[in-house]
Amino acid sequence: MPSAFQFQCHFVLIFLAALRGETRYLEVSNVPCCARCIDMLSIEGQFTFTAEQPQLHCATFFIGDPEELITIDYDFVNIDCQGGDFLKVFDGWILKGEKFPSSLDHPLPTSQRYVDYCESGNIQRSIRSSQNVAMIFFRIHQPGNGFTVTVKKNANLFPCNVISQTPSGRFTMVIPHQHRNCSFSIIYPVVIKISDLILGHLNGLFLKKPSAGCAGVGDFVELLGGTGLDPSKMFPLADLCHSFHGSAQMKIGCDNTVLRMVSSGKHVNRVTFEYYQLDLQELENRKENSIEEFCFPSI
Numbered sequence: 001m002p003s004a005f006q007f008q009c010h011f012v013l014i015f016l017a018a019l020r021g022e023t024r025y026l027e028v029s030n031v032p033c034c035a036r037c038i039d040m041l042s043i044e045g046q047f048t049f050t051a052e053q054p055q056l057h058c059a060t061f062f063i064g065d066p067e068e069l070i071t072i073d074y075d076f077v078n079i080d081c082q083g084g085d086f087l088k089v090f091d092g093w094i095l096k097g098e099k100f101p102s103s104l105d106h107p108l109p110t111s112q113r114y115v116d117y118c119e120s121g122n123i124q125r126s127i128r129s130s131q132n133v134a135m136i137f138f139r140i141h142q143p144g145n146g147f148t149v150t151v152k153k154n155a156n157l158f159p160c161n162v163i164s165q166t167p168s169g170r171f172t173m174v175i176p177h178q179h180r181n182c183s184f185s186i187i188y189p190v191v192i193k194i195s196d197l198i199l200g201h202l203n204g205l206f207l208k209k210p211s212a213g214c215a216g217v218g219d220f221v222e223l224l225g226g227t228g229l230d231p232s233k234m235f236p237l238a239d240l241c242h243s244f245h246g247s248a249q250m251k252i253g254c255d256n257t258v259l260r261m262v263s264s265g266k267h268v269n270r271v272t273f274e275y276y277q278l279d280l281q282e283l284e285n286r287k288e289n290s291i292e293e294f295c296f297p298s299i
């Protein structure tokens, strides 16, 4: 039976997916750039938030294309730090205590992923994310107070951690001789098709005991499913540790699907995949086959 916590995660991801639909709408309709207490923004520009009443739990999620980083500049801040207000930028997304990228896969320790305006003040007015998502948290007690930020996007040649902006797409992840792990997250139930996987040893020279799975192999790709944001808390559904050209497909009826590449740095690793949102009919069928247990395991 799903626990209350899992239910909340489930709810939150649905909520994010809904915000996303609205974001796309915002993009085409050119509304004035006023942020709301809970908001999701995928466009560049200057955004102002002014509290009309005490706003104690606000969060704005920013997202760009996979090959983009996000820069947030404080233009103007009028909050009462001494009175308990705050304004923090987070390098990634965090929801219900679950972070993306997970603390294992992010280049910075968790404490350095937060930049608190009340602590850094005017010293750090510009903050750049390490991937295509970032967010700000804020709390403002006094009506009339608020802030203005400018959000820009910058190119990222080797995107590592990514949250997909869309329920369908295609992506090639390359990790060139780097000892790091990268996760591509899709916050929708999807069918994912891997069409090419090169783990630095396509020519068959790579030796491995047949029955050992991927254990003990340096470099591999794993597919994870779950209901929250943090890939390190998701369930492993499949491992791929042999290079191939062709097509491997899997339907994953979870709220969040992650393709994660583990890379030792010895090779140039590369994987190409495409994904499509599973339709409701398919999800119902999956439930009957009790695949749902992947996403709501009983403990």
Ligand SMILES: *[C@@H]1O[C@H](CO)[C@@H](O)[C@H](O)[C@H]1NC(C)=O
Residues within 6 Å of the ligand: 104, 105, 179, 180, 181, 262, 263
């Ligand atoms: C990458 O992930 C693997 C397995 O999950 C882990 O053993 C390894 O330490 C990680 N590498 C880095 C650089 O975090």
